[in-house]
Amino acid sequence: MKLQSTPWMKGIVTVHVRGGKPEQLVNKALAGGLELSSIRWTSGGLLEFELSVSDYFRLRAYLKETGCRAHVTRRRGLPFWLMKAEKRLLFTSGIVLFLALMFLLSSLVWSIEVKGNVKLTEEQIRAVAKQEGLYPLQWSFKLADADVLSKRLVTKLPGASWIGVEKKGTKVVIQVVESTSPELPELQSPRHLVASADAVVTQIIAERGRPVVKRNAFVKKGQTLISGTIGNEMHSQTVVAKGIVRGLVWYQFDIAAPLTQKTKVYTGGKKTKWHLVFGSRALQISGFGGHSYEQSETIRVEERAAWRHWTLPVGRMKETVMETEIQERELTEADAREIGLMEARAEVIDKAGADAVIADEKVLHEKTDNGKVYMKVVFEVEQSIVTEMPLVQLQGD
Known part of the structure; x- marks a missing residue:
């Protein structure tokens, strides 16, 4: 027969039987209501079976009756696990504390990302979000539902037509869709287009206004290229001159x-420092002490712990100080x-x-x-x- 799952809570032992009459021992034990499992003969000629700890103590009477001796070769189950945990109390406490700390850290909002805003500033959006209890280092369970937050933010930000709030692990993303309004045409006064420098005209295209120079003409700075006055002396009108005029200009250097030539090169000397990262804070754990480099460059690489699409607020950072020198070529x-x-x-x-x-x-x-x-x-x-x-x-x- 096979042991059920409940004996594991009481503890299970594996027993080797020597001497006496092993077959009678098994028959009498089973008849007496003991639950034995995995009954087999070993390669050494010993009878082996498994039973619960409570049944093991009841087995002693049958051992005396059949003249057998039992030797426990393996122990497993909750009682034995607790005994080991008691011997390693500090280690077990550390695991429990670590799991509790991870749970607490993952229950915080560590960062807020704002997307889609153009006219509304990020400071405005963050200020309104803070009024609704959404800010870094806030407990996730204290936040209102995402739909409720979205409606409240839209109400307090008139320039937004829709706002989505999505929690991704320890980060909250605020997606903003701003309301659009028709662009008003820019008001412009009548004007001429004049030369910005002495040049030879290579191209002139008048979209509005009257061109007064031709291609290949030499013009001086300030000379009119496209006039904003159209018509004749009797009937004239001023417009906003618009067009394209390109020309050849000369620069002297x-x-x-x-x-x-001086260039910066790496010598190969380096010093590495490791840090534990908690949110925006870093705790150095190795590479203490300074360096003797006269010139150096520091390179930082940060790695965050991740599980599926969740990025946890803990990780590590490698900081490498590279020795440099200036070489002349x-x-x-x-x-x-x-x-x-x-x-x-x-x-x-x-x-x-x-x-x-x-x-x-x-x-x-x-x-x-x-x-x-x-x-x-x-x-x-x-x-x-x-x-x-x-x-x-x-x-x-």
């Missing part, structure tokens, strides 16, 4: 490129020249605008002196040359 004149030109090109594009194109570049003068390559360079750049000038009408005109 004095470049001084050094023949030595000798450049050829050609390399220094190219580096200087690359930096100048980047500065040109920054001044001329992202849509600018360098059409040509000319080195007017070049020399090497005192460890540097000196150059005078002129860049020919095609760019937008439009700027606005308000059109003021005189009274009586």
Whole structure:
């Protein structure tokens, strides 16, 4: 017969029987109401079976009657587990304390993420959420239902048409959908479009207004390109001039490129520190003491414990202090020249605008002196040359 699950609560022992009459022992024990299971002969010729602790004490009478001796080879069940736990009280208490701490930490709201807001600031949304009891380090069971929170937040944030609140582990995500209103056209005064720099016009497209220059014409800074006055002398009208005008503009640079280049490199020396992370706090557990590096760079890598889609507020952080040094590299004149030109090109594009194109570049003068390559360079750049000038009408005109 097979032992049921209840004897495990009382404890189960495995017994080897020696001497006497083992067969009679089994028959008499079963007839006496003892529950034996897993009855078999071992390879050593001994009879083996399992029974509960209470039945084991009742077995003694049958052992004397049949002249057998019993030896317990294995113990299992709740009583024996409790005996081991009592011997390892500190370890068991630590496990219980750890599980309790994990439960408490996972019951807190550790972070709040706001998504979808454009006009409403994150500070506004967090302030209203705090009024409803939703803030970091708040107990999850104290929060109202997500649907209730959503309705309350929408009521207190007039700029929102819908707000969703979703709890993901220890993080709460507030998804905002703002109400839309038709954009009002920007009010503009009549204006001319004038040249922002001396240039040669390469393209002119007048969407509104009257073009007054042609392609390939040379214009000076401030000269009108597209007029905001249309019509003739008898019947004229002012409009907001609009269009595209591009032209060739010249930039002159004095470049001084050094023949030595300083770069930061890692030497291979490093010191590692480990931290335990609890929410936004970190407790260092290894790698104490400073370092002797004159120059260094610190790299941090944080790992959070996760279970399925839950990210727990506990984890570890590895902090590696890497030793660095500055090394100098000798450049050829050609390399220094190219580096200087690359930096100048980047500065040109920054001044001329992202849509600018360098059409040509000319080195007017070049020399090497005192460890540097000196150059005078002129860049020919095609760019937008439009700027606005308000059109003021005189009274009586």
